[in-house]
Amino acid sequence: MSVLSKIYESWSWIRKEILSQVSGKVAFVLLIFLVVISVYAAFLMPPDYTKYWDVGSKWVDNPQNAPPEWASYLGYTCIPQTYYDLRSLKPAVSEASARIVFTYNITYTLEARDFPQGMRLKVYTTVPQGVRNARIRVDVIKPDGTRLPAIIDISIDLTNTSTISLTIDKLEGIVTAVMSAYRDLISVLRVEDISIFPMKYIFGNLSYSETLKKVETTPLPGRYVFVIDVSFRVFNVQPQEILRSVEKSKEFSLLIKGTCYGLMGTDYKGRDLAEGLFYGFPIALAIGLLVALASTAIGVVAGLVSGYYGGFIDESIQRTVDVMGSIPLLPILILVAQSIAKTYAGEDKPIIMLSAIFAVLIVFSWGGLAIIIRSMTLSIKSELYVEAAKAVGASNLRIISKHILPQLVPYIAASLVYSTPNAILTEAGLSVLGIKHGFPTWGNILADARQYGTISQWWWILPPGFLIALVSLTFVLLGLALEKVVEPRLRR
Amino acid sequence: MHILGVATVLARRAAFLALALFIAVFLTGLILGATGYIDTIINSIIDEEVRAYRQALSSSPQKPPPDELNRLVEQRKQELIAYWGMDKPWQARIIPMILNTLILNLGRTPSPEVTNVAGLMPNSLISDIIATCLPRTIFMITLAEAIVILIALVVGPFVVYRIGSLIDRLIVAYAAVMNAFPIWWIALVMLLVFSYSFGVAPRQFRPVVTYINALLSGDITALTGVLNYVWLPIITIVVVLSGPWIYSVRAMLIRVVKEDFVTAAMARGLPEKQILRRYIIRPAASPIVTNVLLGLAGTLGGYIITESVFDWPGMGTLYYAAVTSGDAQTILALTYVFTLVYVIARFILEVLYVVLDPRVRL
Numbered sequence: 001m002s003v004l005s006k007i008y009e010s011w012s013w014i015r016k017e018i019l020s021q022v023s024g025k026v027a028f029v030l031l032i033f034l035v036v037i038s039v040y041a042a043f044l045m046p047p048d049y050t051k052y053w054d055v056g057s058k059w060v061d062n063p064q065n066a067p068p069e070w071a072s073y074l075g076y077t078c079i080p081q082t083y084y085d086l087r088s089l090k091p092a093v094s095e096a097s098a099r100i101v102f103t104y105n106i107t108y109t110l111e112a113r114d115f116p117q118g119m120r121l122k123v124y125t126t127v128p129q130g131v132r133n134a135r136i137r138v139d140v141i142k143p144d145g146t147r148l149p150a151i152i153d154i155s156i157d158l159t160n161t162s163t164i165s166l167t168i169d170k171l172e173g174i175v176t177a178v179m180s181a182y183r184d185l186i187s188v189l190r191v192e193d194i195s196i197f198p199m200k201y202i203f204g205n206l207s208y209s210e211t212l213k214k215v216e217t218t219p220l221p222g223r224y225v226f227v228i229d230v231s232f233r234v235f236n237v238q239p240q241e242i243l244r245s246v247e248k249s250k251e252f253s254l255l256i257k258g259t260c261y262g263l264m265g266t267d268y269k270g271r272d273l274a275e276g277l278f279y280g281f282p283i284a285l286a287i288g289l290l291v292a293l294a295s296t297a298i299g300v301v302a303g304l305v306s307g308y309y310g311g312f313i314d315e316s317i318q319r320t321v322d323v324m325g326s327i328p329l330l331p332i333l334i335l336v337a338q339s340i341a342k343t344y345a346g347e348d349k350p351i352i353m354l355s356a357i358f359a360v361l362i363v364f365s366w367g368g369l370a371i372i373i374r375s376m377t378l379s380i381k382s383e384l385y386v387e388a389a390k391a392v393g394a395s396n397l398r399i400i401s402k403h404i405l406p407q408l409v410p411y412i413a414a415s416l417v418y419s420t421p422n423a424i425l426t427e428a429g430l431s432v433l434g435i436k437h438g439f440p441t442w443g444n445i446l447a448d449a450r451q452y453g454t455i456s457q458w459w460w461i462l463p464p465g466f467l468i469a470l471v472s473l474t475f476v477l478l479g480l481a482l483e484k485v486v487e488p489r490l491r492r
Numbered sequence: 493m494h495i496l497g498v499a500t501v502l503a504r505r506a507a508f509l510a511l512a513l514f515i516a517v518f519l520t521g522l523i524l525g526a527t528g529y530i531d532t533i534i535n536s537i538i539d540e541e542v543r544a545y546r547q548a549l550s551s552s553p554q555k556p557p558p559d560e561l562n563r564l565v566e567q568r569k570q571e572l573i574a575y576w577g578m579d580k581p582w583q584a585r586i587i588p589m590i591l592n593t594l595i596l597n598l599g600r601t602p603s604p605e606v607t608n609v610a611g612l613m614p615n616s617l618i619s620d621i622i623a624t625c626l627p628r629t630i631f632m633i634t635l636a637e638a639i640v641i642l643i644a645l646v647v648g649p650f651v652v653y654r655i656g657s658l659i660d661r662l663i664v665a666y667a668a669v670m671n672a673f674p675i676w677w678i679a680l681v682m683l684l685v686f687s688y689s690f691g692v693a694p695r696q697f698r699p700v701v702t703y704i705n706a707l708l709s710g711d712i713t714a715l716t717g718v719l720n721y722v723w724l725p726i727i728t729i730v731v732v733l734s735g736p737w738i739y740s741v742r743a744m745l746i747r748v749v750k751e752d753f754v755t756a757a758m759a760r761g762l763p764e765k766q767i768l769r770r771y772i773i774r775p776a777a778s779p780i781v782t783n784v785l786l787g788l789a790g791t792l793g794g795y796i797i798t799e800s801v802f803d804w805p806g807m808g809t810l811y812y813a814a815v816t817s818g819d820a821q822t823i824l825a826l827t828y829v830f831t832l833v834y835v836i837a838r839f840i841l842e843v844l845y846v847v848l849d850p851r852v853r854l
Contacts, residue, residue: 023664023665023668319508322508322512323508323511323512323515324512325512326509326512326513326516326831326834326835326838327512327515327516327519327831328516328793328827328830328831328834330796330797331520331793331796331811331815331826331827331830332516332519332520332523332827334796334811334812334815335520335523335524335815335823336523336527338529338815338816339523339524339527339528339529340527342529342532342533342818343527343528343529343532421672425674428674428677429674429676429797432676432677432680432797432800432801433796433797433800433812434800434812434816446677455680455683455684455687455688456684456688458684461680461681461684462681462684465673465674465677465680465681468674468677469672469673469674469677470672472671472672472673473668473669473671473672476668476671476672477668480664480668
């Protein structure tokens with residue numbers, strides 16, 4: 001108990017000293033900010049986050065390589081993501097030859113001079129018994145009045161099932177629709193162009209360029225109407241019944257993909273970078289602290305043993321530190337990480353690779369602290385009160401824990417703080433180099449940016465680096481403040 | 493008596509540094525072998541050759557019958573296995589390699605990726621490759637580090653008399669911020685800004701090779717070409733490293749400035765310059781020299797990540813190419829060279845300590 005209270009005393013003194021300095025105050029505020037965000041993110045983090053980030057099904061709806069929405073202030077032409085929940089809309093109901101038809105007219109306004117990245121119609125619903133067949137057809141009326149008929153036309157057989165589960169993002173009917181709407185261009189329209197870039201033909205102005213000998217598309221801003229006809233062939237079912245089931249469906253929506261997304265933009269898979277960065281907080285802090293704690297613990301024990309017991313143990317620990325200090329760390333790290341990356345193929349590869357990287361880091365980074373602790377232990381050991389304690393018959397353990405350890409607390413704290421960014425920076429550095437472990441850290445986002453992005457995608461490259469730097473700045477500032485505690489000569 | 497004592501101390505240090513060198517190379521070999529990395533690489537090389545051989549046989553005009561073809565392919569495979577030594581355990585292959593490396597018999601590289609970094613013919617001598625890549629690293633990273641050190645040695649003493657002043661606080665803040673940013677990330681930002689947004693710096697840095705080669709063969713006019721490429725990486729490194737370097741020189745000087753004998757010198761009213769020269773530089777010299785020498789020695793291995801960001805074909809990129817292509821011979825050679833440079837620097841320091849610090853001689 002008394003040891004703990006001594007350490008606590010030491011800690012509250014350190015805290016007071018830190019808070020009396022500007023750098024300490026800034027570090028404290030940053031640290032609280034980091035901890036709060038990390039705890040919050042850790043609570044919200046989806047289970048099996050690695051998989052969620054890697055193959056998350058929700059990413060397909062997002063535009064890919066999209067800058068953040070506020071990039072429009074930087075001169076980017078931004079089309080926002082537009083989502084229509086068709087369940088809440090009242091369709092026009094009509095009946096014709098044993099079919100009930102719901103017609104939704106959806107107006108979409110294209111303001112920017114650019115093309116949306118895509119569109120997607122999603123239906124997930126259960127229809128009442130007696131519905132034999134459903135058909136979904138989408139027409140587009142362009143601002144200039146051109147009507148593209150049946151860019152989607154799909155028929156679902158419901159004789160054996162009553163569930164419709166559909167995600168349509170390929171516009172099967174686009175080629176025929178464009179061909180029939182632009183009869184004057186039919187001889188020069190190219191099927192491949194239309195099927196590769198359907199959005200250009202839906203949201204564009206078509207004109208034939210004599211010089212290029214092909215059809216040119218330029219974005220056509222204005223009001224578009226999507227006419228969605230959902231028709232059911234029914235047997236003894238009232239329209240109201242179907243309408244109710246449509247309103248209650250799990251999903252019934254039209255999405256026009258934008259070219260900008262959210263707060264932080266997206267990457268090449270359409271992943272929301274804001275999410276990746278947010279969940280990166282607890283991961284970064286965890287790996288930083290874990291590695292720092294481990295190497296500090298080893299350093300303290302080795303230093304204490306070395307300084308207190310002396311002799312052969314001391315000599316061998318000192319020489320080990322010496323030898324390890326001469327071995328180039330980064331090349332060894334790269335080699336270990338790459339070797340595992342190439343030879344290990346298990347499901348848990350990300351964790352195995354990260355653990356190996358951190359193990360190497362820990363093994364190579366306790367030496368500096370061990371030497372400081374050793375020299376301090378040596379000087380404390382020769383103090384009179386330690387000799388007195390020995391004379392009274394205090395055990396070694398008691399002397400170490402009661403007389404020596406409490407005095408070392410500021411040094412241990414400083415070392416812990418200084419080494420925390422180590423693991424985060426190393427992990428990110430290796431990722432940037434191209435050695436990918438696949439665990440969704442900030443470094444991993446950067447690695448993807450280097451591999452799959454171009455350097456001009458600043459929203460993908462800059463934020464992870466900033467956050468890495470922010471975390472390390474926090475601990476550097478904290479370390480600066482602590483340094484004045486351990487080295488009073490640095491004070492004014 | 494004293495001389496003998498010093499010699500024993502130095503010999504002991506030399507022995508331990510040599511041990512460190514052995515351990516570094518052995519450890520590298522152990523990682524390569526025990527993880528199965530070189531086996532994976534060699535197996536894929538063998539598989540590829542066997543596949544190509546089968547392809548060649550079955551598409552040749554005198555196509556042998558299936559049984560004969562299989563026998564020939566199997567025979568070729570066994571030959572390859574024997575050639576690469578895959579019939580022996582990895583220890584039997586790695587240990588001779590390690591020993592050869594230790595006697596500086598570096599051999600040739602089988603990896604085209606490695607020769608590609610140097611821009612030499614396939615199967616070149618590893619010593620030639622290192623000799624080609626080292627100047628490129630020196631022109632960028634060592635030069636930058638030297639500039640940083642120069643700045644730190646000028647600014648450090650300047651601020652040490654002004655501890656707590658505005659300029660001192662700014663320098664400490666700058667050092668803290670720059671300590672937090674990894675160089676490679678600043679490098680990415682610099683590329684983004686200067687090469688892509690403003691277009692004033694090159695986007696591809698590999699072509700610098702031509703100018704460096706010309707410069708090395710005595711063509712002074714190639715210097716402008718080299719500078720054209722090298723300025724951005726050098727500025728990047730100087731911007732990032734100056735902060736921490738100034739800070740550490742400042743910290744080393746402060747420890748001395750707070751000593752009583754300096755206070756006494758100040759009390760006697762000696763001029764700042766004289767105090768600096770007579771009372772501060774000498775005691776602070778040994779940690780500063782340590783940092784300078786180890787810092788410069790460390791640059792010769794290249795900053796692997798930063799070189800990779802700039803795609804600068806120096807020692808760091810060379811090492812990374814060796815690691816990704818699994819070229820054990822080059823990896824061992826480079827680890828040996830990196831450690832050797834460091835160990836030599838450490839030994840020079842040991843000798844310098846004896847020269848600089850009379851207490852060691854007592």
